[in-house]
Amino acid sequence: MFMRRLIATLAAGSGVYHSALARAAHFVLGAKLLRAARRGLLRGEFRVVYQPIFDVGTSACVGVETLVRWRNETFGGEGPDYFIVHLERTSLIGPLTRFVLRQASIDIRQTPDVDHWHVSVNICARHLTSKRFVDDIRQAAGTMLDRTVLEITERSCTARTPQVRAALRSLKQDGVLLSLDDFGTGFSNLDLLGDLDFDLVKVDRRFLVTDDENRPVFLKAVATLVHALGAKVVAEGVETVEQHRSVEQSGIDLAQGYRYGMPMTIEQLREFASVERMQRQLVATQQNATPVVSEDTASAADERYRESAIDATRLLESGAEEVLDRITRIAARALKMPIAAVSVLHEHTQTFKASVGLDIQSTPRHIAFCQRALDLDRLLVVRDASAHPDFTANPLVTGAPQVRFYAGIPLRTLSGIAIGTLCVMDRVPRRFSFEQREILMDLGRMIEHELRLRELEAPSGLPIQQTIERLKNQHALYFDTFYQTPVAIAHIGRDWTWRRMNAACLRLFGSSRESLTRTKLPELLDETERNALQQAVNDLGKPYHAGSTVMEITLRLPDGRQKGARVQIALQRERQVRDDELLFVFHDTHAEQQEKSARDAREAELQQAAQSASEDLRKSYGQLAETAHQLVTTRVDLRAIADNLPVLVAYVDSERRFRFANSTYRDWFGLDSEAILGRLTHEVLDPDYVASVEPYVRRALAGERVEYEISAAIKTGRRVLRGLLVPSHIHGRSAGGYYLLVQDVTERQALIDRLRDLAFHDALTGLPNRRAFLSKLDTALRESRDSFAAVMFIDLDGFKAVNDTYGHLSGDNVLVEVAARIRHCVRNSDVVARLAGDEFTVLLSGSGLEEHSVAGIAQVILQTLSQPMRIDGAVIQLSASIGVLVPGAGAPLSSEVLLKAADDAMYRAKQAGKGRFVLHEIPAPDTAPQAAASAR
Template sequence: MKDECIMDAQQQPASVPLPTESEDDQYFERVTRVAARALNLPISVVCLDRLGQPEVIGASGCERDVVFHLETHYSRTLQCEEPFVVRDALSDAELAQGRLATGELAIRFFAGIALRLPCGKPIGMLCVMHSMPRRFTRQQREMLIDLGQMIEQEVGLRKLDSSDRLQVLQAIDRLQAQHALYVETFHRTPVAIAHIGRDWEWRHMNDACVKFFAHSRAPLTKTPILDLLDANDRTRLEQAVQALNRGRGGEVLTLDVTFRLRNKQRKPARVQVARKQTTPARDGGWLFVIHDTQADQQEKAARDAREAALHRGAHEASEGLRRAHEQLTSAERQLGATRVDLRAIADNLPVLVAYVDGERRYRFANSTYREWLGLDPEEIVGRLTHEVLDADFYAAIEPYVQRVLNGERVEYEVGATLNGSQRALRGVLVPRLVHDQAANGYYLLVQDVTERTALLDRLRHQAFHDALTGLPNRRAFLERLDEACAAGGDGVAAIMFIDLDGFKAVNDTYGHQCGDEVLVETARRISRCVRDGDLVARHAGDEFTVLLTGPAIDRAALERIARAILLTLSQPMTIGAKAVQLSASIGMLPRDQAASLSGEALLRAADAAMYRAKVAGKAGIVVHELHDSPTGMLG
C-alpha cells in the first residue's frame, strides 16, 4: 500500500518487561483514551511484546481480547519507521481476509505506530481503529507519533532503579542547570498558559497570556479570571471545574467562552483546563491553556489538544518521579518537573531545538537531532557545534552565528546534507542575553522546508513552461528576449515566428489527441534544428517562436536554419496509425534590421513577417525589413 513505509524485515521486536498490576497506575488506559479523543477515532489499543507475541496493556473502545485479531496488523506496523496507515482494509488483500476485518469489530480503518527502544528495536505498538474507511491527516499522523513517544518515555522511566539515589541526584543537578532555560521557554511560547489557584486568582502566567488579554501584567493579576467572563460563561466554567474536581468528564475539560477585555471588546477563546494536584510545595488549582479561536479554529483546536495531552503526560511523569524520591526536597522536585516538562515539549516538536553557549558548545538538544542527524541528544551536549554539524552546513550558517553572538536575532534559509539526506532548512537564532549584557550563547530553532521549496520550484517551472510540449511559454520567451535585448549586440542574433499550415484540419479530421501529439513532435523537430544556447518556445496554439542568441549572423546562415526548420516540418509525421503531412510559414527578423526595438516590438515584427508568408501562399519564409515590405520570400 502507498501509506506503508517498510523497514528491514529482519528486525525483530525486543521483549520488555510489562508493568505488574501493582505498577499499573492506569497510565496506559489513560493514553488510549487520550489517543481516541485526540484523533477522533472510537478504538485505541496499546500493546507490548511478550516473547514475540503482542499483549494488550491498555484499550479504549474494545476488549483486550482484540489482541487475538491483531497479529497481521501488529507484524506490519513493527516493520514501519513511520505510522502504518490503512484507509480501508478491503483494499488490501491480506488484511481484508484477516480476523480484524471479518470479525465482530469489522475494522476497516487502521493506523498504528511502532514503539521502540532508544536503540531502535521495536517493543510494541499504539494503534487506533474505526469500522468505516477514514482519511488520516498529517496532523493526526504527528499526534500519533507524539503519543507513541510518550509511551516509550514512560516505559523508559519505569526501568529506573528507584533505590539508586546517586543517579537521581546527578539527574537533578542537570535539571537545575536547565531551570532558567525552561522558565524563559515557558514565557516565550506563543500559546497563552496560566496557573489559576483554587480561589480563582492568578498564580503564574506567561507573556502570551498577558498579550491575549491586551493588559499589563500587574493589573491583570489583580483581576480574578472569573471577572473577565460574562455571567453565563462564568457559571459554565465553574460547573465544569467542579465536575473536573469530582473526577467526572475526564481529566481535561475544554470550553468555548468569550472574555471581556479592558477596552470593552469581546474576544472568543477556547479554554482547556487541567487539574493540578495539591502537594506540600503546590497549592493545586488548575492549569489553563487559552487559545484565540479567531485564527483558523480547526487547526488551532488540533494543536491545542496535542499540547494539552503533552503537558498532562509530562506532569504525570514528573509526579511519578516525585513519588519515587520523597526524601528529596521540594525544590528538587520542582526542578525535576521543570526538566521533564521542557524535554517533553521540545522532543515532540518536528524541528531542531537547541541551546548553544558562548563557547559554541551544545547545552541542550531535542530528540529531533536523533531523527535528522542520527545523533543521541545526550551525546551532543557538551560538544562543539563544528563537531556535530556537517562541514558545509556549519560553513553556511557561520555568518549568521557571528551576528547572533553580537546580539542580533537572525533568520536564514540554507541547503544542507543531514544524515545523508539533502534538505532545505529555515532557521531562527535568538541571542541569550542575561542582565542586558553581551550575548553568552543563543537558542536555535530549525525547520525542514524541503517540501515547500520543491513545491515553489515546481510552481515556478509550471508558470514559465508549456505543459504539453515542455517548451518555455510566451512569458518565458519574452523575459529571455528582454534580457537578450538589454545585453546589446551580443544578445539577439535573430527572431523567428513559426506557424503550422493546416493544423486546424488535423484537429478536425483526427481529433485533438492527435493534434496534441503533432504539436509535441513539432517542438522536437524545431529544437533539433537550432544551435546550443538558442531558445525555442511555444507561443500559443500552433505557433512557435525561436530566439537565436549571440552576435549577429549573416543572412545565409540564418536562412539555412530557417530552411532546415521548414524542411523538417514538411516531412510526414506518423501519429499512431495516421500519417500527417503539414507545412509551416516562418517570419524572420535579423537583429540588425531593428536594433533599437523592444522585445515586444521585435516579436510583433516577426509575427507580421510570418503573416505575409501565409498570405504569399504558405510553406515559405519571409525576412522582415524595417523600412518597407519584405524584400524576400524563400520557399
C-alpha cells in the first residue's frame, strides 16, 4: 500500500501519468493474484466442475470436459476467463493443471458405470513446453491415462519444437488422445492435424451462431475436411434446438453445451450419470420388453450382408481386371508409392484383387491393415507402422513386405457396405499431404462407381428400390447444398439455356428466375467478351485440358446497369444428358472491390492511428525522462524504504559485483551494505550459500526470471530462504545483471509442514489416518505387488459402552492404549493406522510372510487387546474383531478393493461371535471363482 501511495505521489508531483506507472499497477495486481492462487491451492479453494460431452449419433454421454472454479471473493468472482489468463503466464499453471486432472481422475474413477467416459483437460502453452509436462500428466492421470484427452489450442501449437513433438508422441503411446481446441479462431492450420496427429478437432462455438441458413453447410464442410484428415469433430457451445439440428445434419461426431448439460459438481454429475444410465437401458429394450439384437448377432448379420455384396460385384469370380489394374497403377504413380492394391475382405481372408509391388495374393483377415480402415469407417493413414501400438507386432510389418507407411480408403457398395479398400503402402515412414489424400479418395470413388454398376447389372444384386432411395437422398442433399450456399452458382447447357440457378445467382443478376431463364448469358455481354466466353467453353472439351477456367466479364443487365464479375467455368461430363453441362460460379467483382476499398480504408485508419500512437509515445518518452529526473531526487527516500524492508534487496551486475544492497545484509549476515558494494558475491557471502544459488544465478544472467527456495545459515541460525532473481533490462535489452530479493519463509514452511502432518495423521493417537494409509497402500501396489503380505481391518467390540459408561475422555484414552498395543504387536516396517472411531488398519509388509505367520500376528493382536486396561482408575476389558486379507499371486488389486474386502472379512468375524479373526484370500484370475475365507 505504501509503494502504491508513493507511485501516486510521484506521478502527481510531476504532472504525468504514463504507461510505466500503469504497468507497475498491473504488475502489483498480478502479483497479488499469484500469491492468492498459491494460497488457494494449499487451502483447497479451487474446485473442479464437469460438462458432459455427447455422441451425436447415439445420444449417449461419452465423456466430460473439466472446468476449474475458484472460491475467492477478490479474484474468483470474475470467473475463470479472468484468473486463468493471468495464471497461464506463470509457473503456477502446472500445479493447477495437475490438481484439476488428478481430482477429475479420482472423481470419475469413483463414479459408477462411467468406465467408458473420457476426461478432457485444457493445456496451456507454458505448461506444454515445460520439461515436467509428461511426468505431470502421467502422475496426475494415474490409471485414467488411456481415458485422458488433452485439449490444446491452435495458439499453443504454433511453437512445434522437437521437445513438444516428443512429449505429445510419448503421451499418445500411453493411450492419451489429443484434441485441437478452438479450431478456427487462430490460423486454422490444417497441417497441425497431420504433424501432431490430433484425434479430435473442437470447432469453436462462434461457428454455431452464424446465419441459420448457412450454418449446416459450413459445419458439414468442416466435418468433411476433418474426417478426411483422420480425426473426429467436436462442436462446443450447442445451446438451442436449431444448433443441435445443425450439428446433427452436418456429420459432426461429438457435441457439448447447455443443450446437453451445464457444468456440474461431482455430486450433480453422479446423479446425471445415474439418469443417463437408466436412459441407455431404456433405449436398449424395445417396447415389448424384447432385448435388442446382441453385438455378436449384429456382427454376424453384417458379415452376411458383406458376403452378399461381394457376390453381387462378382469380384472373386473373375481373374485380373484391366479397370482395377489401371486405377491401381495410377495410384502408385500419382502418389509415388512402391505398393498399391485393391483389397477385398471376406470371411477370414483378405484378397488383393489388383496390386502393384506386392508378391502375395492374400493374407489372413485379422492382420489386414484394411480391416482397421473399415472399422474406423474413414480414410486411415499410418505414418509409421513400426511405432504404432496397433501394428508394431503385425507380421506385415515385422516380415515381408515390411510395411511402414499405409493409407487406405474404404470401398462401399450401393447400400453403403464397405467390402474392401484402395490402399497404398511404402517400406519407409511417410507423410501424407492433403492433396495426396484427395487423390486417393478420388481414385476410390472411381472404383466404387465400377462396383456399383456391377451390382445393378447382377441378377442377385441388392434391391433396386433401395438403390433408388439412396440416390434420391444423395441427390436431395446435393441440391439442398446447391440452393442454400451464399455463392452464386448456375448450371448452363451448351446451348446457353439456364438449367438451374440458386438464390445467390438471382441476387447477383437482380432478376427473377422466370426473367433470367428467358435470357441467355452471351446476350448480356458485348461482342468481344461473348466470343472470348465461347472460345473458353470450347477449350474445356479439348484433350488434356484441366476442365475448368476463370475469366473476367462485364454483365449488361436488363435494367441498364453494368456489373463486373469474375466467373469460374467447369465442364461436367458425368451426367447422362443430351450434352455436357457447364457449371458457372459468379463472383461480384464490384462488391469485392468495395470490400477491398473498405479494408484499405480500415488499414489506412489503423496506420494513421499507429502514427498518432507513435507520436504520443515519443511525447511520453520525453515526459518519462523528466519524471525519471524527478525520481532521482527521491532516491534517499527509496533507499530508506529498501533498508526497512524485512527482505534482502540487491543489484548484482554482469561481473557478479554488488552495485546495491540494503541494510538487511547487516541483520542477516553481519555485513555492512556500503562495505560490500563493488565486491564479488563469492568474496562477501558464505561459500555454501554461494554454491547453493549458483545454478539460479546462471539462469538469471542468461535472461531468465528465476525463483528458488533453499536452506541456508545466516546470523540468526539455519533458515529457509525464498529468492527471486529478475534480469535487468535497459530499453528492452538485457543489461547483464540481475535484481535480487530474498525473503525468510522459515515460519511459513514450518506451518506448512505442520498442516501436512495434521492432514496425514490422526490427532488423537498420532497414527497415520485413512488418507495416509490409502496412499501407502497405493504406493505398495504401484511399486511392487509383492511388497506386502496382508491387510488387516480391526474393529473394537463393545467400544460404545465404554464411552457411555466412563465418558468420551476415557474412551479417547482407551483408543490411545489400543493404538500402542497394536503398534507393539507388529514390526517397524509395518503400517498401523486409525481409520475412524474404533476402526484400525494394519499393512503387513514383506513377501516372506506366509499365511500361518499372518494368522499368528492376528492372534497375538487379539490376545493383546483382550488384556485388561487401567484407564483413569477403572479397569476396562475389551475384545476385537479382525478381518485379514491375503492377496493371491496375480490377483487384481487396488487399494479400495483391498480395504473393502478386509472390512467385509471383519464383519464376518463379528457375525461369527466377535473376539476372533477371519482370514480372506483374493485368488488369481485363473483360480476358483470364490475367494477362500476361514474364521478363527
